[in-house]
Amino acid sequence: MVDISTYEIIVAKLNASNVTDDEMLPNLLKQTDQRINEISADSAYDTR
Structure with a gap:
């Protein structure tokens, strides 16, 4: 993950x-202890 x-x-x-x-x-x-406001990823992360 990258800021x-x-x-x-x-x-x-x-x-x-x-x-x-x-x-x-x-x-x-x-x-991570940082607050995550948004995540951008490719479509592989959208599996269920």
Whole structure:
């Protein structure tokens, strides 16, 4: 995750090839204390 105003990397995680991006998002959000106002991602995150 990157802060769009400073381009600072806030959270990063390397995952195995069998773990999807949408599975990782909740864990990434839990790892930051910063308030998240908006998330931009590709359509892979919109799976249910």
